[in-house]
Structure formats: C-alpha cells, structure tokens
Amino acid sequence: MPHKTVRMSGKIIFNREIAKGHFLMSLNVSGHFSSAEASFRGVTPGQFVMLRAKGRDVPFLRRPMSIYSLYPSAGDLIIELLYRVAGKGTFVISRLKPDDEIDILGPLGRGFDIFPHCKRVVLVAGGIGIAPLSFLGHYYGADTVNKPPQIICYVGAQRADLLVGLDRMDEICSDIRISTDDGSRGYHGLVTELFEQDITLYNSSDSVVYSCGPFPMIKSLAEILRNQAVPCQVSVEERMACGVGACLGCAISVKSGYRKVCKDGPVFDIHELVWD
Ligand SMILES: Cc1cc2nc3c(=O)[nH]c(=O)nc-3n(C[C@H](O)[C@H](O)[C@H](O)COP(=O)(O)OP(=O)(O)OC[C@H]3O[C@@H](n4cnc5c(N)ncnc54)[C@H](O)[C@@H]3O)c2cc1C
Ligand code: FES
Numbered sequence: 001m002p003h004k005t006v007r008m009s010g011k012i013i014f015n016r017e018i019a020k021g022h023f024l025m026s027l028n029v030s031g032h033f034s035s036a037e038a039s040f041r042g043v044t045p046g047q048f049v050m051l052r053a054k055g056r057d058v059p060f061l062r063r064p065m066s067i068y069s070l071y072p073s074a075g076d077l078i079i080e081l082l083y084r085v086a087g088k089g090t091f092v093i094s095r096l097k098p099d100d101e102i103d104i105l106g107p108l109g110r111g112f113d114i115f116p117h118c119k120r121v122v123l124v125a126g127g128i129g130i131a132p133l134s135f136l137g138h139y140y141g142a143d144t145v146n147k148p149p150q151i152i153c154y155v156g157a158q159r160a161d162l163l164v165g166l167d168r169m170d171e172i173c174s175d176i177r178i179s180t181d182d183g184s185r186g187y188h189g190l191v192t193e194l195f196e197q198d199i200t201l202y203n204s205s206d207s208v209v210y211s212c213g214p215f216p217m218i219k220s221l222a223e224i225l226r227n228q229a230v231p232c233q234v235s236v237e238e239r240m241a242c243g244v245g246a247c248l249g250c251a252i253s254v255k256s257g258y259r260k261v262c263k264d265g266p267v268f269d270i271h272e273l274v275w276d
Contacts, residue, residue, distance in 0.1 A: 005244065006039045009054065010079065010102045015094065021085045022128065022164045023094050024068075027102060030076035037077050040070055044111030045136035046235050046267045049079070050243040053092050054101040062105060063089040064240050064262070066132035066212070069168075079104070082131040082165055108243050112136055112210055112233050112267050116146045119206040123153040123173075124195050124221060126213020130155060130165040132235050133212055141172040150174050156191025156213070160184035192220040204229035211270070212237075222270050232270040236261055 010027035018024050029036040050062035069080035085094050096102065112132075121140050123133040133153070141148050151172055156179040157163045163185065169176055178186030179194045187194045191213070202209065211221055212235040225232050238261040241249035245263030252261055253274040259265065 004039045005106060005108055006035050007103070007105050008036050010104050012096050012098050012100045012102060013078070014098055015096050015100075017094070019162055019164050022162065023083055023085070024164075025081045025083065025093070025096075027079045027081070027104070028076050029079060029104065037072070040077060040079075040107055043067065043070060043107045044114070045139045046111030046132050046233075047107040047109050048132075048243075048266065049081075049104050049106030050108060050240070051081075051093060052103045053096055054103050056092060061089070061241055062103070062243060063093065064108075064237075064243055064266075066235065066266075067107065067135055068131045068165075069135055069138070082128065082134070084128040105243060109262055109266050110264065112235070114139070115208050115231075116143065118149050118208050120202065120208075121149045121151045122195075122202055122207055122209045123151065123169075124191060124209060124211040124213070125153065125155045125165075126191055126211075126217040127157055127162070128164070129212030129214070129217075129235070129237075130169070131212070133210060134165050134168045136210055137169065137172040153177070154179070154191050154195045156180070156194070156217070158182065190217070190220065192217055192224060195221070196224050199224065199228065202228075202230045204231060208232070210234070218270070218273070219275055222273060222275065225270060233267050234270045234273070235266045236268055236273070237266065238262075 010029045013026040015025040048064050048066045052062040065081045068082040125133045152175045153173045154177045158181045179191045209232040238250040241247045243262045250261040251258045254272045
C-alpha cells in the first residue's frame with residue numbers, strides 16, 4: 001500500500017563526518033511523531049526523503065537522500081542518513097549542528113521489492129550507494145516470519161579511507177567482499193569485477209541481486225547480468241527538483257518509455273534501463 005508522504009521537521013541529534021566528505025546524520029522527528037510514525041510505518045528500503053536546511057535560502061530545492069536507517073527510540077522516531085558532500089546543497093547540510101532543524105519530505109518513491117522466501121540476497125554497493133542497501137539488508141535480517149536469507153555484500157570505493165557503512169554491514173552479512181580502485185584494501189579493481197568472479201554462485205531459483213552506486217557501475221552490472229536470469233533491482237540516482245512527480249525533472253528512458261525516477265523509482269529492474 002502506498003505510504004502517505006508528509007512534510008515534517010526533524011531535529012538533528014548528530015551530524016558527524018565519518019570519512020573524508022562523508023557524513024552520518026541522525027534526525028529526530030518526534031515533534032511530529034504521530035504523522036511521522038504513521039507515514040513511515042512499513043516504509044520500504046530504497047525509499048528516500050527530500051531534505052532542506054530550515055531557514056536557509058540556498059539551495060532553494062530540497063536534496064534527495066536514501067533512508068539509511070529508521071527506528072523508534074524511547075517514543076521518538078529516528079531517521080539516519082549517510083551522505084557524501086557532492087556540491088552546494090550537501091555542503092550546507094553537512095554544516096548543520098545538533099538541535100538545528102531540517103525540513104523533510106517523505107517517504108518518497110518506490111523502494112526495493114522484497115522476496116521473503118529468497119535464500120540468498122546479494123548486495124552490490126558502489127561508494128555511498130551502500131546507504132539504501134544497508135537498510136535493505138537490515139530489513140531482510142529482521143524478518144521474524146521467514147528464515148532470514150544469507151546476505152552477501154560486495155562493497156567498492158575509490159580508496160580504503162572512503163569505505164563507509166561497513167560496521168553496519170558486518171552485523172548483517174555472512175560475507176563482505178571489498179574492492180578499492182587503488183588497491184588500498186581488498187580486491188584491486190572495480191566492485192563489479194569482484195562480483196563477476198562469483199556470478200555462477202547466484203541463480204534465479206534462490207538469489208536476488210540489489211545494487212546502488214554511480215551510473216557507470218550500474219551500467220557494467222547490467223552488462224554482466226545481460227544473459228543471466230538472476231533478478232536484479234537497482235536504485236537509480238538522478239537529479240531531482242520536486243521529488244513528487246510534478247516537474248518531469250527526473251525522467252529517464254526505460255524499455256517501455258519514460259519514467260520519473262522520483263515517483264516510478266528510484267528502484268528499477270536493471271534489465272528495464274536503457275543506456276544510450
Ligand atoms: C533517490 C536518491 C537517493 C539518494 N541517496 C543518497 C544518499 O543516501 N547519500 C548521498 O550521499 N547521496 C544520495 N543521493 C545523491 C544526492 O541527492 C546528491 O549528491 C545531491 O542531491 C547533490 O546535491 P548538491 O547540491 O550537494 O550538489 P550539486 O551542486 O547539485 O551537484 C554536485 C555534483 O553532484 C552531481 N549530482 C547532483 N545530484 C546528483 C544525483 N542525484 N545523483 C548523482 N549525482 C548527482 C552533479 O552532477 C554535480 O557533479 C541520492 C539521490 C537520489 C536521486
Ligand atoms: S523530480 Fe520532479 S518529477 Fe521527479
């Protein structure tokens with residue numbers, strides 16, 4: 001069932017730099033608890049929020065962020081975001097301090113499809129793409145009805161000091177395989193190369209692959225999986241203006257036509273994406 005999107009205000013609990021240019025932000029939305037709690041109940045990993053620092057005119061538009069974690073704590077609702085400073089908007093957000101207020105619109109978009117009876121969940125994360133995949137891994141791991149699947153995670157970054165989110169992945173994954181572009185940790189090369197070495201382990205009868213990362217990484221993954229039957233869903237990061245399907249700013253081409261990433265995505269079947 002679609003979740004009601006609400007506009008709310010969050011108060012920053014902490015906003016800490018955990019690696020160069022990478023921040024973990026924790027937000028309390030308890031001031032608006034009833035609407036926030038109602039709206040975020042049953043939220044799916046892969047859904048996102050749009051953020052804007054309160055009382056600042058720059059940047060004017062909110063910025064999209066995947067939900068990294070979401071949980072109730074002592075009657076409050078806490079949202080965590082893991083983000084990289086990419087430009088003006090994320091820089092302004094990174095300067096915010098505890099008790100500063102932030103304007104939030106969410107939850108937005110269609111998250112990952114969940115396959116409750118799947119035996120093996122394979123996560124392929126590039127850089128900050130680990131954010132929605134971490135939430136997804138926890139979601140699978142917390143399944144109290146079905147036996148949680150085996151979770152295997154491939155994590156790639158440019159350098160060892162830019163690997164983020166591994167502590168959380170450690171809690172939920174049976175196997176974490178790391179790559180760095182410069183070889184400073186794990187496999188020396190691209191995360192997709194590392195994944196490709198294991199491709200024969202994963203098949204459509206018991207596995208599902210999920211991925212999030214830079215566009216060239218998703219493109220290589222699509223190429224690797226071109227003749228494979230294993231299902232693969234990816235979260236696509238497109239620039240957004242409204243975030244709610246009103247402006248066409250985030251349209252992408254898929255095999256069946258044009259789709260709005262904010263409303264029809266950000267999660268798509270990798271085989272549906274069109275690359276030229
Ligand atoms: C659904 C969704 C979820 C996202 N989740 C996260 C997350 O969890 N953590 C995180 O760090 N980032 C995430 N992003 C990307 C994040 O929204 C952008 O980095 C941010 O909007 C950049 O804003 P800015 O003002 O700092 O940079 P700008 O000044 O707007 O841009 C700086 C640079 O970043 C590039 N850029 C801008 N927007 C995007 C984008 N959407 N995707 C890729 N490159 C972009 C620009 O081309 C430019 O090179 C997500 C994006 C989407 C669409
Ligand atoms: S950002 Fe406006 S339609 Fe998607």
